[in-house]
Amino acid sequence: MLHFFSDYKYKSIDGELVGVVGDSWLLKTDSVSVTWHTSKGVKEESHDKIVSALSKDVEGLKSSPITTTSSYFYGKLIARAARLALITEEVNYLDAIPIVKKYLKESIEPWLDGTFNGNGFLYDKKWGGIITKQGSTDTGADFGFGIYNDHHYHLGYFLYGIAL
Numbered sequence: 001m002l003h004f005f006s007d008y009k010y011k012s013i014d015g016e017l018v019g020v021v022g023d024s025w026l027l028k029t030d031s032v033s034v035t036w037h038t039s040k041g042v043k044e045e046s047h048d049k050i051v052s053a054l055s056k057d058v059e060g061l062k063s064s065p066i067t068t069t070s071s072y073f074y075g076k077l078i079a080r081a082a083r084l085a086l087i088t089e090e091v092n093y094l095d096a097i098p099i100v101k102k103y104l105k106e107s108i109e110p111w112l113d114g115t116f117n118g119n120g121f122l123y124d125k126k127w128g129g130i131i132t133k134q135g136s137t138d139t140g141a142d143f144g145f146g147i148y149n150d151h152h153y154h155l156g157y158f159l160y161g162i163a164l
Helices: 044-063 071-090 094-113 133-137 141-147 151-163
Strands: 002-012 015-022 121-124 129-132
Touching: 044 071, 044 094, 071 094, 071 141, 071 151, 094 151, 121 133, 129 133, 129 141, 129 151, 133 141, 141 151
Parallel strands: none
Antiparallel strands: 002 015, 121 129
16 A cells, blocks of 8 residues: 655656655656767757867867876766767767877776876775775775775766777
8 A cells, every 4th residue: 555645745857756655666767768879969050060169179189188197087088078079970070080089099098008107097906896006005095996986987987988
């Protein structure tokens, strides 16, 4: 038996939610399709403005190397560049993709092969996971990455860039 408490309401991205008490219930939501690109596409009349902005952003990748050694902030910049590649593809500005690809490769590989100065990913033999060089000696470094905090953020940004 279920009891609904309509006095307890919460507006969510799925609509208005109300309080429910019961022995058990089954929650079903509609599936959301997941794609690399926008679900509705980009209006053709917007392409020129987007390409203009993209060309500046992509050129900026060549002149603005990443200077942070923080795995979190570095990863965010990788994800940003990866997103540029998807946008360029969606508006058919394909000339930019090799530039972004080169940037991603040159930015990500040093973290994986141990050649990044100041930080990088390491395998933690004690616990069997991935940590950063800085996190291996300082529990507060990289927002606690060395003690397995926020891995989904840090690694998520890198994996997003690698996947693209």
